[in-house]
Amino acid sequence: MIQFTDISKSFDGRMVLEDVSGTFKPGDTNLIIGGSGTGKSVLLKCLIGLVKPDHGNVLYNDRDFWNSDEDTRKQIRREMGVLFQGGALFDSKTVAQNVRFPLEMLTNMSESEKDDRVNFCLSRVGLEQAAGRMPSEISGGMKKRVGIARAIVMNPKYLFCDEPNSGLDPLTSIKIDELIKEITDEYHITTVVITHDMNSVLEIGEKVMFLYKGHKVWEGDNTTITQSKVTELNEFIFANKLLRDMSRQ
Template identity: 75%
Template sequence: MIEIKNIAKTFGDRQVLAGISGTFRPGETSLIIGGSGTGKSVLLKCMIGLVKPDQGEVLYNGRNFLTGDEEVQKEIRREMGVLFQGSALFDSKTVLENVQFPLDMLTETPSAEKEERAMFCLQRVGLEAAAERMPSELSGGMKKRVGIARAIVMNPKYLFCDEPNSGLDPLTSIKIDQLIKEITDEFNITTVVITHDMNSMLEIGEKIMFLYKGLKMWEGDNSTITRSTVPELNEFIYANKLLRDIK
């Protein structure tokens, strides 16, 4: 379980996050939504240690990630898997080498076992046949799946996905959502997804946090989001519905 408490962050004279709190549970696909510039990506970066908040706490099963000693922070980082928005694959490495990279960097596992684990993860995302291909040979959806395979190769307790559907067509987006949900359920992972995709909200949003101008304006799930009485959220949903209908 992840708990965030009163997270605040300011860049210069601009407050990006203003006292955000919430809980994210194992086996649950949690979404953080909001328009551009609302603070959702900054909040994710605070949660995974890429940005230090000005105040607040980030707790992983009771362990304070922000104030814990170096060993505690290393332990928590080993339990994280991250799917970056652009997949962040190494162009000079094969698909298999990309997936295996965290094992190479963070473990002393024998080479054969690392390769076996990486291949298992590729099989789980349906890309075992692409193991020896280069990232330049892959479609956008395939790159996302490789990114997911790499994110789970360390058998994480916590999975973070930053705009996993960015740049994908609607059908591929649905497949990526389904894969994230299946992996969350199968391995009982605490999954946090940053998104503005309407289909994601309605299909996999077991918990949804809506940010607006650095504030948490609403929290609920995909069965209640369309019945919101928050004007800012309703406007956000309507705009996304229009965009989806146009596509």
């Protein structure tokens, strides 16, 4: 479980997040949504340790990330899997080598154990036949699946996905959403997804947090979000629907 309290962050005197709190439970797909510039990516970076908040706490199963010693923070980081926007694959490495990279850096596994783990993760995302291919030889959707395989190769307790559907067509986006949901359920991971895609919200949003101008202004799930009385959220939903309708024309 991830608990964060009163997270605030400013850059050059401009407040980006202000007193944002929440709880993300294992086995749920937890979505953070909002328009561009609302602070959702900064919140993600505060949670995974890339940006230190000005104040506030982040707890991983009651371990205070920012107020712990470096060894504890390293241990928590080893329990994280991160799917970065765009996949962030190494262009000079094969698909299998990209997935294998965390094992090489962070474990003492034998070569055969690494091979077995990489093969298992590629099989789990349906890419066992692409192991020897280069990132330039596969599609955008396949790159996202490679990114997911790399994110789960260390058996993480916490999975973070930054705009996993960015740049993908609607059908591929649905498949990525389904894969994230299946992995979350199967391994009982605490999954956090940053997105602006309402299709993802309605499909896998078991818990949804809506940010607006650095504040949390609504929290609920995909069964109640369309019943919200929050003006900013309703405008966000309407804008998403309008974009989807235009893309189908």
